[in-house]
Amino acid sequence: MKNKNLIFIEEAMKHPEVVRLVSEASERIWYKLNDVTSFEHTCYRNIGIALKTYDYMSLIGLATRIIRRAEAWHIKNRGATQTISIQSLAEDGGDNGQAYEVADSTEDIESKVLNKIRQKEIVTKISQGDERKKVILNLWYTGYINDSELSVVLAERFGNKTSGHRRFIQRFKVECQRKLAAI
Known part of the structure; x- marks a missing residue:
């Protein structure tokens, strides 16, 4: 300027x-x-x-x-350029003659929602109202699989020593494998 x-x-x-x-x-x-x-x-x-x-x-x-x-x-x-709708691009073929295909992402969303509902049902069924088991299961679903890290999180949330929580996680892991095999 x-x-x-x-x-x-x-x-x-x-x-x-x-x-x-x-x-x-x-x-x-x-x-x-x-x-x-x-x-x-x-x-x-x-x-x-x-x-x-x-x-x-x-x-x-x-x-x-x-x-x-x-x-x-x-x-x-x-003046403002005319906005082009995605639908018109799909019908016309766009600028270069190729038809655009609009992806339907609702299937992905539905499957994610169904997976989340299934996850909650499984967590509720396996934990049987125990808050510590719910926390462990939800952390497993989010990708926390290291027992040491899990025990630290549990110790911060529920108190007590990490070693006691680590042994509880190991026993609970065996119990979950049995219950999941039964389902």
């Missing part, structure tokens, strides 16, 4: 009425433009040039006229 532009922008932004008019205009046309900041820059620069160059009778009148002209120019020359 040129230094002269900054001087003009500073001059325009000294006046709160100008700032208010430009922000109202940008809020009014934001959806019609790709870049609202470019529009605001043009408005402030042009208003600053007019303030430094011309004698004016009404600041609001001058600013409004410049903003309206900038709106029209930006909408005409730098």
Whole structure:
């Protein structure tokens, strides 16, 4: 950005009425433009040039006229590009003639939800209301398989020594293998 532009922008932004008019205009046309900041820059620069160059009778009148002209120019020359729907790309074949295939991810979500429900059922069935067993099973599901790490987590959560929790985990692992074999 040129230094002269900054001087003009500073001059325009000294006046709160100008700032208010430009922000109202940008809020009014934001959806019609790709870049609202470019529009605001043009408005402030042009208003600053007019303030430094011309004698004016009404600041609001001058600013409004410049903003309206900038709106029209930006909408005409730098308007928002038309958004293309995925469905139309699938039907038309897109820009290069190849048809786009829209992947259906609902199957993945359904399977994840069903797996989570199954996990909760299994945890509830095996733990039989024991909070420590629930914690161990949930940690196993998330990938904690190291007995030493598990025992440290259990010791922090439930107290007691890690060695006692480690022996409990080893016994519980055998018990789970038996119960899962029965299911």
